[in-house]
Amino acid sequence: HVQLQESGPGLVEPSQTLSLTCTVSGGSISTSGYYWSWVRQHPGGGLEWIGYIYYSRATFYLPSLKSRLTISLDTPNNQFSLKLTSATAADTAVYYCARLTGDDAFDIWGQGTKVTVSS
Amino acid sequence: DIQMTQSPSTLSASVGDRVTITCRASQRIGTYLAWYQQKPGKAPNLLIYKASSLESGVPSRFSGNGSGTEFTLTISSLQPDDFATYYCQQFNSYLYSFGQGTKVEIK
Numbered sequence: 001h002v003q004l005q006e007s008g009p010g011l012v013e014p015s016q017t018l019s020l021t022c023t024v025s026g027g028s029i030s031t032s033g034y035y036w037s038w039v040r041q042h043p044g045g046g047l048e049w050i051g052y053i054y055y056s057r058a059t060f061y062l063p064s065l066k067s068r069l070t071i072s073l074d075t076p077n078n079q080f081s082l083k084l085t086s087a088t089a090a091d092t093a094v095y096y097c098a099r100l101t102g103d104d105a106f107d108i109w110g111q112g113t114k115v116t117v118s119s
Numbered sequence: 120d121i122q123m124t125q126s127p128s129t130l131s132a133s134v135g136d137r138v139t140i141t142c143r144a145s146q147r148i149g150t151y152l153a154w155y156q157q158k159p160g161k162a163p164n165l166l167i168y169k170a171s172s173l174e175s176g177v178p179s180r181f182s183g184n185g186s187g188t189e190f191t192l193t194i195s196s197l198q199p200d201d202f203a204t205y206y207c208q209q210f211n212s213y214l215y216s217f218g219q220g221t222k223v224e225i226k
Contacts, residue, residue: 047163047206049215060213096162103169104210105153109162 002027004097004110012091012117018084021074022097022110029078030055035100036080038071040093041112048093052100053080087117121146121211125218131226138194140221142207147187151210154183154192157220158203166205167192197223 008020022036029036037052051061053071061069070083084091094114098106122145132138142152150170155163165174167183170190180195194201202225207218 045204045220047208047217047220049208049217062214098162100215101168103153103172104151104215105165105168105174105208106155106163107165107168107174109164112162 002099002108004099004108006095006097006110006113008095008113008115010114010116012087012115013119014088014117016087018087018091018115018117019081020095020097020113020115021079021081024078024080029073029080030075033102036071036073037098037100037106038082039096039098039106039109040091041096042093050082089117091115092117120214121148121209121216123207123209123216123218125205125207125221127221128219129222129224131224132197133226134197134199136197136226138197138201138223140192140205140207140223142185142190142192142218144188144190144209146211148209148211150186152183152185152190153208154181155206155208156201156203157206163206194223 003025005023012018035052038050051071053059068085073080094112096112097110099108101107124143126141152170154167157163166177166181171183182193184191204220204222206220
């Protein structure tokens with residue numbers, strides 16, 4: 001069965017780039033009908049969808065993050081990645097990668113990785 | 120942007136109780152509504168998609184209803200494993216957003 005696993009630094013300095021990778025196992029990231037997504041959860045508990053990438057490399061981002069955000073695909077390694085530039089304390093959160101289905105629901109999630117933006 | 124408002128924010132209930140959580144959308148979203156359960160330190164777990172479709176492997180005591188702007192998640196007989204936080208999530212115009220969550224506590 002498909003599993004997702006996030007990896008990346010747990011501490012990022014303000015104004016630097018927050019970079020995370022999600023490794024997909026048990027299935028191909030090139031399968032049509034699924035959208036590979038990032039969702040974050042702020043310390044207060046709220047969940048926020050960040051964006052997704054399709055196997056065709058089409059992307060869609062949350063408008064408020066669009067100017068700082070890049071989501072990319074590494075098909076040979078079955079991974080997808082997030083880069084968020086000019087990080088601030090407001091980007092401190094647990095970041096989840098998740099699989100978005102054609103029914104517009106997130107059916108498989110990674111375990112989450114905590115990222116703190118602080119000097 | 121579409122805002123999702125859940126009620127109540129916290130719910131105290133006992134094992135065996137019938138529990139209903141409501142999610143209201145600021146605009147009509149058809150049936151583009153999903154429900155998740157989250158336990159502390161864990162990722163959310165999909166329960167219901169398309170407002171009323173039960174995700175594979177989810178117990179049948181969970182059910183979803185609604186369309187347009189008002190939706191409900193019902194647990195027919197609360198079990199010890201069900202004490203958790205529940206979130207609704209909507210899709211509209213290529214954007215996704217979540218409700219603020221409803222914490223189900225032991226009474």
